[in-house]
Amino acid sequence: MAFKLLTSIHKTARISALGLHSAAIIAFQLILMQLISVMQGYHFAYMIISIAMLGFGASGTFIALFRKKLLEASNWLVPSLMAVSGFFMVVSFNLARMPVFQFDVYLLFVESSQFGVLALGYIIYFIPFFVGALAIGILFIKNAGQIGTYYFSNLLGSGIGGIVVVILLSHIFALQALPLVAILSVMAAVLSFEKRKRFLQIAGIVLSIGFIGFSIFQPGELPLSEYKGLSRTLNLPDAEIIHKQADVHGQIEVVESSALRYAPALSFTYTGAVPVKKNVFINAEFYGVIPLYDTVNIHNFTTEALPYVMRQRDKVLVLKSGTGTGVAHALQSGAKHVTGVTEVRGIKELLKNRFAEESQYFALKPEANFIYSDSRQYLLSQNQSEYDAIILPRMESFGGSMGLNALHEDYSLTIEAFQLMWNRLSDHGVISVTTWIDYPSRTTLKIAATLVETLRANGIESPENHLVAIKSWGTISFVLSKNPLESSDIANIRNFCREMLFDPVLLPGISDDERSVYNQIEDDNLYRYLDAILSSTDQSLLAEYDFHIAPATDDKPYFSRFLKFSTLKKLRDTFGAETMPFLELGYLIVWVTLIQSSILAFVLIILPLFKLRKRSRNLLPTLLYFGALGLGYMFAEIIFIQRFILYFGHPVYAISAVISTMMIASGAGSLYSGKFKDPVKASGVASFAVAILLLIYALFFTNVLTLTIDFPLFIKVFIAFFMLAIPSFFMGMPFPSGIRILNQNNEQHIPWAWGINGCLSVIATSLATLIAVEGGFRVVMFLATGLYLLAFAVFYGNSLISKKA
Amino acid sequence: MKYFKQNSVIIFLLLFLYPLNSDAQDYTMQRQSMVETQIRNRGIRDASTLRAMRQVPRHLYIPENQQRWAYEDRPLPIGYGQTISQPYIVGYMTEIIKPKKGYRVLEIGTGSGYQAAVLAEIVDHVYTIEIVEPLGLTAKAILDKNYENVSVKIADGYYGWEEFAPFDAIVVTAAAEYIPPPLIEQLKDGGRMIIPVGSPFRVQQLMLVEKKGDRVSSRSLMPVRFVPFTSGD
Structure with a gap:
């Protein structure tokens, strides 16, 4: 009876240990994802971790090859492997941070030697997954008769692990969370402790606890790629991180430097000082600037002012408003009620608390509302509201984004999302989108195609009377108007362009000459294709274009995906094989x-x-x-x-x-x-x-x-x-x-x-x-x-x- | 013994000096080939630009571990998240500002110092500003050694170099999201400013800013021309 009870307790302990260990592995995977995202970028993290995850498959091979010996030793081996896996979760990451093992993925397509270092990185990150999976695999195979129960524990643990990570990363940095997660595997080892080979197991547990403990108290620094935005910013004189905050969306950092100014595609006519602003980074990538409410709004000297120069906008909705620069701009342009929707909780906290005074946090103003919500969901929830302007964030990045977001799904830029925006417009309401001018033209054309399709879907037969676009030396701003543009709107736009040295690109009654008075583009294909998009009779030209420029849909929400297989060769011949990866x-x-x-x-x-x-x-x-x-x-x-x-x-x-x-x-x-x-x-x-x-x-x-x-x-x-x-x-x-x-x-x-x-x-x-x-x-x-x-x-x-x- | 000594000298020269001489010759040949295949064949015709690029030893402006790729048709990393531009882009940017004797040119973003060296071969004086101190110091050391007509300052390029303004041309080598108003002010009437637009590893557009009286205009240039397919293709 006592023996049966002991066996049952032992079995329950093993099953619980399996769950705990599974939670640790999934949590480790997610935390590692964020750490590599900070150091190298999200996409590279995905590439590295998917290889590391093959450790699960390799553990199966290993067990198949050494099945008998592994099963014989399973009682003491499983706890030891769990402890060693926890140990390697910390050690592998520390190894990968050593200069000798550091690679820079941005150089991967430039320096062939980086491939060798990357391969070493794969091996280093592979170890904890392989060892951890080995423990799980042995347990599964040894208990194949009761696999239902063991698999249940594995899945339950993994499910809980995912939740634990979201909670952890909302409060502490990924670097601090890593050893805490590793401890779970060591706890699993303790839980499934076996009398045989006690020394080995104790050694494994003690060693792991030692290293993990050290990592908790000495987490060290994250070595960033020198090409990450944060690294480059910290090279500036007197640059300093003045605020750091954990957030489930990533690590938020605020940098101050006397050389940090923000004035994207500023008009040549602006002669004042460009104000110095603090920069906000998420996972070491530039996210926005802390707006300075009391200074001259620099956006009034950019094409982004277009919706406000056309006419007064009382009620404005700024979607994906980032750090709130668009909200500040709307307020300073005379809007009476502005709602900004930010998709990162930490940003709202940042503006509301730490930088409230500096940014004159919008909550202090009764006419402004800064909301933490998903943009698409917010539009859905506001089915009784009407806006005079819906503003989308500036797209692309200066000089192109290297196409990193090509497969990033964005449901706020699909044709269905634009339909929702249309439904929320007042009679004179507008949707405004700005983008950096890209070459070859892709984002610009896709925006135009999306806006025109939105107009056509709503029964507008002459979209050219509802669409306006102006360009500066760097950006193009589009405005879609629910009602046909009035002569006063058109006159205001022409005046603004003259004052700022901008050119109208789409405007009712525009002539070709008008498009290039101040800012010429050597490649006039942009105008040709914009005209083709507006013309319902010339759709064939779009289908033949070398990039995907048809609007994104909810079923294929990849707005930034442009590449066509059929034109790869042509692109390689034009731009050269070396630049292809960056396309x-x-x-x-x-x-x-x-x-x-x-x-x-x-x-x-x-x-x-x-x-x-x-x-x-x-x-x-x-x-x-x-x-x-x-x-x-x-x-x-x-x-x-x-x-x-x-x-x-x-x-x-x-x-x-x-x-x-x-x-x-x-x-x-x-x-x-x-x-x-x-x-x-x-x-x-x-x-x-x-x-x-x-x-x-x-x-x-x-x-x-x-x-x-x-x-x-x-x-x-x-x-x-x-x-x-x-x-x-x-x-x-x-x-x-x-x-x-x-x-x-x-x-x-x-x-x-x-x-x-x-x-x-x-x-x-x-x-x-x-x-x-x-x-x-x-x-x-x-x-x-x-x-x-x-x-x-x-x-x-x-x-x-x-x-x- | 005497013969032995003489032979030793010859052997020494053969062993040690020949490789050095060979390296130098090798780089010279690579440089000539670079100018012909990457610069001239792609349409850069300005004689002074071609001469300058034949003259400046690009490999000396590149970190030692990158030197063997100095004359390849691509940008190279020089540290601190910066790159030395692809030779063709340097040639294109130089030609487009129409440099000539008597010109004073301001460069924002010294980087490796190579662009300043190429310009210094043509114009009277190059004033170059670098914001990243270690990069600026390295570039200053090599530019000071080779050119008397280059002044290097480690400072924020936003303010330009008012003391020596106005400039006949301004070359902004570090892509910026905005063009600082002081730079437009320090550009001579009729002057040209060139700015690359793109990531460190891929420049696809260049922005030429021209100032004529009160009027400032821009021209977006495409060094590599992409022609979309049309139904006629």
């Missing part, structure tokens, strides 16, 4: 990630396992089943994340909520799968149910979300929870059921299955993104349906055929 780096990085993770998955995981063929048969069903599950689960997860970002706004919270809900619901499904006596039946029923549900979702998911998107939040949460939890519950069943099937027939395949699943999950992330970019989210959902049907066919379908035969 649309964001897109390229996803491709690089997919290619390198696919090659590594094949070399590191699939190839070695083929050596095991001698000892086993029927490899194909295992490969197909677990491959389909790895891909299918992630495809569905990525679509759910995207749809719910649109549904709720706030990507950080939406991602965390979706992942956690899915993990926990899948965990419950995994636990439930154990109730099926026949795992083949469990796998078949669940895979088929998932396929049917995903098919229904592919067809109707967007419609349901669109219909309910403006419902009260608590109803939306309720709807979202059920829409996510039901398929996720079934999606948690096929993997443990598959493991149980293998446990009965092909036990030696289990590590392989674990490896395949891990590898394909990593590959799925970049693959799904690329498919969504080309075909839209719905296509990805159809593919996920197909993959679950394949999983259904492999074991259950096959068994049905066998029975009939």
